[in-house]
Amino acid sequence: MSKYTEDDLREELKTKEYEYGFYTDIESETFPVGLNEDIVRAISKKKEEPQWMTDWRLEAFATWKEMKEPEWANVNYKKPDFQAISYYSAPNSKPKYDSLDEVDPELLATFEKLGISLDEQKKLSGVAMDVVVDSVSVATTFKKTLGEKGIIFMSISEAIKEHPELVKKYLGTIVPQKDNFYAALNSAVFSDGSFCYIPKGVRCPMELSTYFRINQAGTGQFERTLVIADEGSYVSYLEGCTAPSRDENQLHAAVVELIALDDAEIKYSTVQNWYPGNAEGKGGVYNFVTKRGLCETNSKISWTQVETGSAVTWKYPSCVLKGDNSVGEFYSIAVTNNYQQADTGTKMIHLGKNTKSTIISKGISAGKSQNSYRGLVQISSRAENARNFSQCDSLLMGNECGAHTFPYIEVKNKTAQIEHEATTSKIGEDQIFYCNQRGIDTEKAIALIVNGFSKEVLNKLPMEFAVEAQKLLEISLEGSVG
Amino acid sequence: MLKINNLHASVEDKSILKGINLDVKAGEVHAIMGPNGSGKSTLASVIAGKEDYEVEKGEITLEGEDLNDLAAEERAHKGIFLSFQYPVEIPGVSVTNFMKTSINENRKAKGLEDMPAKDMLKMIREKSELLEIDRKFLSRSLNEGFSGGEKKRNEIFQMAMLEPKLAILDETDSGLDIDALRIVANGVNKLKSKDNAVVVITHYQRLLDYIVPDFVHVLYNGRIVKSGGKELAHELEEKGYDWIKEEVDA
Numbered sequence: 001m002s003k004y005t006e007d008d009l010r011e012e013l014k015t016k017e018y019e020y021g022f023y024t025d026i027e028s029e030t031f032p033v034g035l036n037e038d039i040v041r042a043i044s045k046k047k048e049e050p051q052w053m054t055d056w057r058l059e060a061f062a063t064w065k066e067m068k069e070p071e072w073a074n075v076n077y078k079k080p081d082f083q084a085i086s087y088y089s090a091p092n093s094k095p096k097y098d099s100l101d102e103v104d105p106e107l108l109a110t111f112e113k114l115g116i117s118l119d120e121q122k123k124l125s126g127v128a129m130d131v132v133v134d135s136v137s138v139a140t141t142f143k144k145t146l147g148e149k150g151i152i153f154m155s156i157s158e159a160i161k162e163h164p165e166l167v168k169k170y171l172g173t174i175v176p177q178k179d180n181f182y183a184a185l186n187s188a189v190f191s192d193g194s195f196c197y198i199p200k201g202v203r204c205p206m207e208l209s210t211y212f213r214i215n216q217a218g219t220g221q222f223e224r225t226l227v228i229a230d231e232g233s234y235v236s237y238l239e240g241c242t243a244p245s246r247d248e249n250q251l252h253a254a255v256v257e258l259i260a261l262d263d264a265e266i267k268y269s270t271v272q273n274w275y276p277g278n279a280e281g282k283g284g285v286y287n288f289v290t291k292r293g294l295c296e297t298n299s300k301i302s303w304t305q306v307e308t309g310s311a312v313t314w315k316y317p318s319c320v321l322k323g324d325n326s327v328g329e330f331y332s333i334a335v336t337n338n339y340q341q342a343d344t345g346t347k348m349i350h351l352g353k354n355t356k357s358t359i360i361s362k363g364i365s366a367g368k369s370q371n372s373y374r375g376l377v378q379i380s381s382r383a384e385n386a387r388n389f390s391q392c393d394s395l396l397m398g399n400e401c402g403a404h405t406f407p408y409i410e411v412k413n414k415t416a417q418i419e420h421e422a423t424t425s426k427i428g429e430d431q432i433f434y435c436n437q438r439g440i441d442t443e444k445a446i447a448l449i450v451n452g453f454s455k456e457v458l459n460k461l462p463m464e465f466a467v468e469a470q471k472l473l474e475i476s477l478e479g480s481v482g
Numbered sequence: 483m484l485k486i487n488n489l490h491a492s493v494e495d496k497s498i499l500k501g502i503n504l505d506v507k508a509g510e511v512h513a514i515m516g517p518n519g520s521g522k523s524t525l526a527s528v529i530a531g532k533e534d535y536e537v538e539k540g541e542i543t544l545e546g547e548d549l550n551d552l553a554a555e556e557r558a559h560k561g562i563f564l565s566f567q568y569p570v571e572i573p574g575v576s577v578t579n580f581m582k583t584s585i586n587e588n589r590k591a592k593g594l595e596d597m598p599a600k601d602m603l604k605m606i607r608e609k610s611e612l613l614e615i616d617r618k619f620l621s622r623s624l625n626e627g628f629s630g631g632e633k634k635r636n637e638i639f640q641m642a643m644l645e646p647k648l649a650i651l652d653e654t655d656s657g658l659d660i661d662a663l664r665i666v667a668n669g670v671n672k673l674k675s676k677d678n679a680v681v682v683i684t685h686y687q688r689l690l691d692y693i694v695p696d697f698v699h700v701l702y703n704g705r706i707v708k709s710g711g712k713e714l715a716h717e718l719e720e721k722g723y724d725w726i727k728e729e730v731d732a
Contacts, residue, residue, distance in 0.1 A: 204610075434570045436554035437530050437563075437593065438584040438640065448583055452574025452623070 013124035031088040037061060040188050045090050047192075050164060054202055060177035060187030067181045069223045070314075073343040074372040080251045080286060087222070089188045141414075142197040145205070150195040157222050159195035166197055170228055174257040174292050174320070182253040182288040182314075186222045190255070193224035198264075207462050209238040223254040229264035229299075236267040238465055250275075250285045252310075258293030258301055262323065265300045266293065269316075269461050271469050273476075274309035281339025281368075284311025291315065295308050297323030299353070300311055304460045306469040307334040307344060308476040317373065318347035321383075322354035331457040333469075334400070335476045336369030344407075345375035350386040350416075359390040362454050365401035366477055372404040381412040388417070393454050394424040397477070425453075447474040483508045483679050484529070484648050491528045498524045500704035501540070506648070509676040513690055513715060514683045516701035517723040522683045523567060525701070526652045529565040531557045541712035544648065546672050559591035561647030565637040565654050573623040577636060578606065581643050588644065609642040613669045630657025638669045645673070650681045655689035667692030687719035702725055 001454050040061045042053040069079055119251035129204055146153050151162060177187040199203050213242065231237050243256045252274060260266050268291075277284025293301040303317035319328030330346035334395065348357035365371040394403035405422055427449055435445035451458065458466050484506040491499040498521045504582070506512050510721070516522050518663045529542060531554035542549045544560055552560070572580065586596045595604075610617055613635055625633050634654050641649050655663055670693050674680060682693055690698075690712065698714040699706045707730045708714065718726075 233543055428570070430570045431572060433532055433554060434566065434572075435584075437558055437566075438644070439555050439558035439578070440590040441553075441555045441582055441587070444583065444587060448575055448580070452572055455574040 004242050008215060011244065012149040019149045031086050033086045034083045035061075035085070035087055035189065039087055043189055043191070044078050046088060047160075047164045049160055051158075052164075052168065053160055054321055056172070056177070056471050057188050061122065063178040064181065064184035067178075067184055069181050072366050073314050073374070074370065074406070075312050075314065075341040077286065077341070077342050082185070085251060088191055096260050114365075117337065130155075149202050149205065150199040151202060151204055154195055156190070156193040156195045156226060159226075160409040162198070163195070167195065167226065168406055170257070170259055171224075171226060172257075173290050174259060174294050175255050175290050178280075180290060183255050184257045185288040186253050186290070189226035190222045190360070193226075195256070196227045196235065196237065198229045198235045200230045204228075204234065204235040207236045207465075209240070211357050213461065221250070221252050221254075221459070223252075223256075224257075225254070225256040225270070227257070227266060229266050230258045230262060231261045232263040233261075234265045236462060237270070238269045238462060240269075240273075240465070240468070241269040251288070252285050252335050253288045254290070256289070256317075258291075260293065260299035260326075263299060264296070265302075267302045267304070267462075268317070268466055270294070270303075270305040270307075271461075271471055272305065272307045272309055272313075272464060272474060275311075276309050277311040277339050279367075281311070284340070286311060287307065287313045287315060288314075289315040290389060291317035292320065292347075293318070293328070294320045295323055295326035295328060295352075295355075298325045299323055300327040300329070302329040302331070302460070303346065303459065304331040305333070306457070306472065307332070307342060308460070310342070311340060313340075313342040313344055315342075315344045316346055318349065318350065319357065320349045321323055321357065321386075322351045323355075324352040326337060327353045327355070329422060330357075330359045330375075331460045331475070332359070332360070332456045333362045333457045334371055334373075335364045335473060336366070336371045337476055338367040340367075341371040342370070345373045347376040348378070350377075350379045350383040350388070353382070353384045353386075355386045356382055357386075357388045359388070359392075360456055361390075362393045362457055363392070363394045363403050364397070364453065364473075364477065365394065365403050366397040368400045370404070372406060373404040374408075376408040376410070377418060378409075379411040379418070381418040384415050386413065386416045388419065390418075390420045392422045393421075394422075396426045397449070409433040446477060450474075450477055483545055485543045486529075487541050487543075489525075489528070489542060490538040490648045491524065491662055492536050492538055493534055497538075498527065498535075498704055502704070502706060504699070504706065506679045506681060508647075508679055508682075510697065511674070511680045511695045512521070512683065512692060513695035513698045513712075514681060514701055514706075515685070515687075515698060515715065515718055518685070520701045521704045522685075522701055523652055526650045526681075527685055529643075529650060530554055530562060555587070559588055562640050563644055563646030563649045565634070566650065566665045567635055567643060567653040569625045569628075571626045573626050575624050577622060577624055578638075581606070581613045581640060584640070585618070585643060600679065604674070605643060609639055612642055612672060613639045614665050614709070615639055616622045616721075622708075631659060631662035632657055634666055635662060635669075638666050641667060642673055646680075647678050649673075649678065650683065651693075652683045653685065654682070655684055655686065662730045663689065664692060702726055702730055724726070 037058060039055060040057050044057055066316055175183050196208060227237055258266050258268060274285035274287055295301050301319050307313055317330060317355055321328050328348050334342045334344050336342050345361060346359055359375055361373045363371040363373055373388065373392045379386045392405050396403055403424060409418055431449055432442055432445050451470055454473060458469060461469055486502050486504040489499050489502040502525060514522055531552060537550060549557055584600060589597060615635060654666060658666060667689060682689060682695060695712050698710055698712060700708040708726060
């Protein structure tokens with residue numbers, strides 16, 4: 001009988017190369033390594049920013065210098081040398097393009113390898129793409145359609161120039177410069193990112209989507225995203241990323257701020273596939289992200305994330321439920337394999353009356369990885385009738401990985417209703433054999449079981465993203481079983 | 483169709499099957515009976531290719547092809563089906579989704595394209611009617627929260643969908659009330675043809691009132707110690723297994 005043991009599976013897993021591990025050589029303009037006030041000024045100047053923006057960055061930098069890198073997360077890694085990173089890199093092709101023909105063919109080839117050819121995207125899905133390669137947006141589509149509805153969707157650098165009043169009003173209001181170490185760093189040096197404004201009462205007619213990509217050796221990527229949904233508006237925003245494989249660690253410290261004004265709704269979906277490092281745990285992206293949304297009265301923010309990449313993940317998309325009757329949701333799948341470490345979860349801060357939050361977290365650990373859920377549910381004293389439901393499920397593959405849950409609950413109002421459910425399970429040999437007996441091989445069986453486990457969250461993703469995410473789960477876990 | 487020749491098998495160095503011989507021809511129904519711990523379920527698992535079991539000696543062939551080097555899924559592709567005594571749960575995977583995956587994986591192994599959705603739906607409708615299964619049931623997670631009877635009915639539904647050459651029913655009657663038993667047996671009988679074969683593994687004679695065997699074998703201590711026609715099952719029902727044990731141990 002042909003035996004396919006766990007050892008075979010492990011071997012196979014080790015030899016699996018990162019699917020998207022290639023590197024595109026686009027002529028780039030890169031700043032010297034290191035960080036000081038001059039570099040911050042230079043970034044601001046390079047981006048032709050107004051004085052207030054430069055000052056804002058400098059203020060952040062001054063705060064950051066006094067801060068210490070946090071150590072409370074359940075992760076171990078060699079701290080980045082912040083003076084060994086180059087803080088600015090832009091693809092050499094300066095002008096914006098009217099059509100794809102003008103875009104660097106090598107760049108287009110990169111997109112094709114990733115299966116996200118702009119051409120196809122344009123034609124098929126009705127998704128407007130604001131493509132970020134390294135730090136500067138190189139292609140923006142569908143702007144016109146959006147423009148007709150008064151929707152602003154552009155890079156944050158453009159927005160700083162074209163809509164300074166909006167940026168000035170909201171930037172840093174949800175995640176202040178001094179919020180935490182990485183947020184401060186991001187505030188000082190953010191290179192680019194997306195800006196989105198949906199006017200009052202407008203329902204955004206298409207999913208807004210941005211593909212982020214680290215593309216320059218040794219360049220940290222500091223994205224800044226600001227989404228504002230004005231009263232009664234709706235927007236669904238998709239963010240996905242893959243990164244080329246390389247040896248040295250790359251730092252990614254993004255900040256995302258969402259503002260849902262009265263009666264507005266924001267759906268923010270992420271599929272994250274940064275390079276996780278090789279089978280020995282060498283290399284890989286450090287992903288230290290601050291994502292937070294503010295809900296005003298009757299508004300709703302949903303975070304959905306599928307996290308399969310990065311060597312180290314530190315990420316807690318959160319909702320501040322300030323307005324009465326506002327709703328916060330967090331749906332997450334976090335997959336770790338080999339030596340990956342993830343410490344991820346959410347914070348639901350209930351300030352308003354009748355506020356509701358839902359947390360569904362699915363952690364899948366394989367190899368020698370460590371996967372932690374960390375979540376805070378906080379009910380303030382004036383939040384009458386607040387409700388929270390949390391569910392944290394962990395799925396383990398093999399005997400060398402770990403799953404951890406750190407739920408924090410702080411309740412200061414006795415009318416609150418809080419529910420927390422947690423399960424831990426292991427993919428069993430019996431399940432695999434059952435599938436095998438029905439003609440389904442072990443790889444496919446694992447994919448099936450994992451997809452079943454993750455279904456509640458996958459269902460929350462927009463259709464085209466759900467398919468991609470499902471593929472990503474399969475790729476990330478091929479060959480791991482316990 | 484299925485030939486087993488001097489099969490010895492062990493699990494964790496414990497010898498369980500000690501020289502099984504069995505010849506099942508197309509169109510036949512064989513019943514394997516025996517007291518608890520005689521090796522009935524082990525035999526089913528070994529035929530299906532479960533990895534925990536070590537085949538030490540002997541061979542199993544299906545239509546002349548040696549199964550020894552084939553993985554469990556390859557045996558399934560060749561037409562072996564096992565109705566499990568304890569079907570496992572797979573949360574979040576609906577019966578329909580599971581069946582779709584199973585059928586298409588089996589087709590892929592034969593070099594066929596995926597079954598068109600229309601055909602799949604038609605087949606699901608027909609087979610669920612055959613087993614008196616409410617179609618709402620098919621969108622539930624596989625075996626999750628199913629009653630004992632639902633689990634077994636679901637196994638036979640899968641058998642109906644996959645149309646195997648050789649079906650092994652491992653204690654399919656356990657946990658079934660009389661109505662469920664009748665429905666399940668009825669399903670099996672309708673699926674029977676001159677081209678396929680059924681091996682029924684059971685502790686009790688009850689199921690054999692509905693699925694009537696051509697041959698009955700008694701498994702005891704890893705060997706088939708007695709074979710006969712369907713009347714043997716009745717004899718066992720009346721007299722129990724002790725007389726067989728005495729006969730063998732004497």
